[in-house]
Amino acid sequence: GAVVSQHPSWVICKSGTSVKIECRSLDFQATTMFWYRQFPKQSLMLMATSNEGSKATYEQGVEKDKFLINHASLTLSTLTVTSAHPEDSSFYICSAVRTASNSPLHFGNGTRLTVT
Amino acid sequence: KNEVEQSPQNLTAQEGEFITINCSYSVGISALHWLQQHPGGGIVSLFMLSSGKKKHGRLIATINIQEKHSSLHITASHPRDSAVYICAVKSVDSNYQLIWGAGTKLIIKP
Numbered sequence: 222g223a224v225v226s227q228h229p230s231w232v233i234c235k236s237g238t239s240v241k242i243e244c245r246s247l248d249f250q251a252t253t254m255f256w257y258r259q260f261p262k263q264s265l266m267l268m269a270t271s272n273e274g275s276k277a278t279y280e281q282g283v284e285k286d287k288f289l290i291n292h293a294s295l296t297l298s299t300l301t302v303t304s305a306h307p308e309d310s311s312f313y314i315c316s317a318v319r320t321a322s323n324s325p326l327h328f329g330n331g332t333r334l335t336v337t
Numbered sequence: 338k339n340e341v342e343q344s345p346q347n348l349t350a351q352e353g354e355f356i357t358i359n360c361s362y363s364v365g366i367s368a369l370h371w372l373q374q375h376p377g378g379g380i381v382s383l384f385m386l387s388s389g390k391k392k393h394g395r396l397i398a399t400i401n402i403q404e405k406h407s408s409l410h411i412t413a414s415h416p417r418d419s420a421v422y423i424c425a426v427k428s429v430d431s432n433y434q435l436i437w438g439a440g441t442k443l444i445i446k447p
Contacts, residue, residue, distance in 0.1 A: 259378070264423070264437045312378050326370060326435075328380035 224248055225317050227329025234305055234336055242300045242332045244315035249327075250295035251317035256288075259312040259331075268313075271298045305336040340364050343424050343438035351446055356411040358441045360424030363405065367429050371398050371409045374421040374440070383409070383422075414445045 224247040234240050244254055253272050257265040269290050271277045277290035287309075289301040298317075302309055314331040341362045350356055360369070371383040384391050384398040386407065391398050395414075400407040411418055424438040 264439050265380075267434060270434065314378065314380060316380075325385050326372070326382045328372075328382065330377075330379040333378065 225251075225315065225327045225329045227315055227332055229332055230330060231333040232335070234334070236306055236336055237304055239301055239303045240305055240334060242302075242313055242315075242334075244298045244300070244317065244329050246296045246317045246327070249317075249319050251298075251319065252295065254292060254298040254315055254317045256290060256298070256300050257314045257316070259314065265314065268300075302334065305334070307336045310334055310336045339439070340436050341424060341426055341438040343422075343441050345441060346439065347442045347444075349444045349446065350414060352415055354414050354445075356414050356418070356443065356445075358409045358422050358424075358443070360407045360409070360438055361405060362407075362424075362426050362436070364426065364436065365429040366402075366405075366426040368427045369400055369407050370423075370425045370427075370435065371407070372423040372425060374423060376420070380423075411443075416445045416447050419443055419445050 226245045226247055228243045232240055255270055256268045258268050259265050267280050268283045269277045269279045271290050271292040273292045273295050279285045287303055292298040312331050312333050315329045316326045344359045369386045373381045373383050383396060386398055386400045395412045397410040409422055421440040421442050423440045425435040427435055
């Protein structure tokens, strides 16, 4: 089946630094990738929708200058958490779809970010 | 009221029991997803439904479009089935975005 690779699986960084998370579709071309955030014991929250070759669409309340998303190719999207703060500590997960139609979702394994 | 409601929120059962998790939604949908999130956080897509019933191994998913309701069943449950099961729907008004249920935390005791 289709595989989405997310890297790193966990990262600890100091407050004020930036962290980049990669999401790769390994065996299919992903026209659209999604970035989610999940706080403990809560549901996934969509942060942004990333379309290859165009600017990401951010959900209300998500700071686009803080969470930089780049979808430079059909197999790679990156999320950069800039000037990280402890409150950015969370579980970040990406998913990818092949086309704009009713395609199954394929999820990365997520990245647990801890900002100290 | 949330657009996607799951029940129960938490479910603990003994190994071997038949498990049912329910999902009700209030919007028009083009598809409904059942997902499994393991304790480590990874998410696996179990089913995508737009009508009828699907079966994969011990898992069965059904959907009733008229009643706006879907169920996920697990037969002969096993401790490794312990996870959070999430229902998510794709609204007819959206190309991609999903509306998520809060999830059902399932614990299967040996």
